[in-house]
Amino acid sequence: MRFIVGREFDAERARYALRHACEDCVFFVAETGRCANGYPNAMHRDAAFAPEAPGDGTFCKDFELL
16 A cells, blocks of 8 residues: 655654554564565665655555564
């Protein structure tokens, strides 16, 4: 799912303590920074959702909260 990363998203992320990035997923392998299922994850990592990151965000279809 794609969406616009902006002030509204940042406010909701803080307000509801949303967890959606690879670093919060059971399939994230911290030692390698990769997805255990082999999916490319650069667009799903925490840094991709930073306020200074350009454009839109992408949620991973395989995300499972820790």
